Amino acid sequence: MDAGVDGAAERVAAADEEPTNASVAKVLRADPTMAALVDRHGPLDIAPADDEFGRLCTSIVNQQLSTASADAIRERFLEVLGGDPTPDRVLAADEAALREAGLSATKVEYLRNVADAFRDDERDFTREGLAGVSDEAVVDRLTEIKGVGAWTARMYLIFALGREDVLPLGDLAVRKGIEQVYNDGEELSRADMREIGAAWRPYRSYGTRYIWAAYES
Template sequence: MTMADPDSTARTAPESVLRDDPVLADVIDRREPHPLEPVENEYERLCVSIINQQLSTASAAAVRERVFDVLEGEVTPDTVLAASRDALREAGLSRTKVDYVENAARAFQERDLTRVGLADYTNEAVIAELTEIKGVGEWTANMYLLFVLERPDVLPLGDLAVRRGIEGLYNDSVELTRAEMREIAEPWRPYRSTATRYIWAEYEA
């Protein structure tokens, strides 16, 4: 296991660093960052990310509500594995996504993938752990890092809205390579998560 370096955490307020980028400073002046809601159930949040894969926001919300109804509001590894696969499919999950939420349930039963269990893992080690689960790719792992573990320096370039948001702000909506985006985002370290939340807010406005 790769251990995180606690001394690498900067103490500066994120916005004071991000304002050194004049483009992002303008966004900070006109937007509130995309919200981070407290996560009490890490497995449930991972399931939400799996449900959201390749769906529009509205479609994902509708499927999520129906799935949670099937589980009677209790989304745990045990309830998912005990649920009828047919009922989950009728709620809107594809056969593949039923497999994926079940795979995640078994992984949570076998390993401690909670915030506490992953506390000493680097971001790269967390991604490696999560992507061992069939159905959890790098995008989903990055959402887990950002929303569940609340890591401060995540840049999820696998997210279309982040890429389009960066292109819109920095290149007149002309396509950029991921290497070019990483170069743009380099000055945002060690607060690329907060920058990402502002990029989302601007893109969604």
């Protein structure tokens, strides 16, 4: 149920210095096109979220919405909850109030599914609980939750867990951005995009951030 959207609400805040470390900068700057983006947009960073559950709720709210709509609905969602998202608050929230906040019945169901999953003592979706688990295995675990598709799971890898080597080609802005930056806006296959992104390994999440920045500028 996920779709590539204008995902500025998903972007991590910029840092105050050169990307996380010299190794990241060295890899990105080895690609002349990416080097130009680094110079143009300045330092961008990847960092894990303080609240993994809240980040996942944000991704679900943002599904298939423009940035402006997603931001407005998220604010109303938080008002209904009476604070930052927690599994207990989501499960206790009045469905009618959530609908009035702008959430579809389907998204309310998805948010409650996620809340149930995070309350399951046998599953741990925190950064610590998923340490040592591969990116693809994390995606597999998350997509077992109805309402969490591959796009949402890869946003979780980047924005909740701070994983550094994710190339989310399910995101429309990433695909359009790569075509814009690397091929004058002309269509590229996903295989072509993966080949372009291979130059950013093992820091494709950082490269993705610069592609988003270029696309949104």
